[in-house]
Amino acid sequence: xxxxxxxxxxxxxxxxxxxxxxxxxxxxxxxxxxxxxxxxxxxxxxxxxxxxxxxxxxxxxxxxxxxxxxxxxxxxxxxxxxxxxxxxxxxxxxxxxx
Numbered sequence: 723x724x725x726x727x728x729x730x731x732x733x734x735x736x737x738x739x740x741x742x743x744x745x746x747x748x749x750x751x752x753x754x755x756x757x758x759x760x761x762x763x764x765x766x767x768x769x770x771x772x773x774x775x776x777x778x779x780x781x782x783x784x785x786x787x788x789x790x791x792x793x794x795x796x797x798x799x800x801x802x803x804x805x806x807x808x809x810x811x812x813x814x815x816x817x818x819x820x
Contacts, residue, residue, distance in 0.1 A: 728785035730792065731776040732804065733765065738811055740768045741800055745789040749776060753815045773815040775804050 729749040733742050733756055742765050746752040753773050759766040779785040792800065808814065
C-alpha cells in the first residue's frame with residue numbers, strides 16, 4: 723500500500739509582508755510553480771515565492787483541516803508559528819532546484 727504525503731505550507735514575499743497558505747500533494751513542484759508564477763493569482767501578484775513553513779500529513783483530510791485552521795488564525799499566530807520553526811525566515815526550498 724502506498725503512503726500518500728500531503729503538505730500545508732506558507733510562502734511569503736521577499737519582505738515577509740504577505741502570507742499565502744496552501745495545501746498540496748507535491749510540495750516541491752507546487753513551490754516551483756509559485757516561483758515561476760505559473761498561475762496568475764495572488765502569489766504571482768504579490769511575488770510570494772519564499773517557502774517559510776510547512777507541515778506534512780499522511781491524509782488529505784488532516785492537511786485540509788490544518789490549512790483551514792492556519793488561515794483562520796491571526797497574523798500574530800502565523801508569525802509565532804513561523805518564528806518557532808524558522809526564526810531566520812530562510813527559504814526552506816533553497817537547494818531544491820539546483
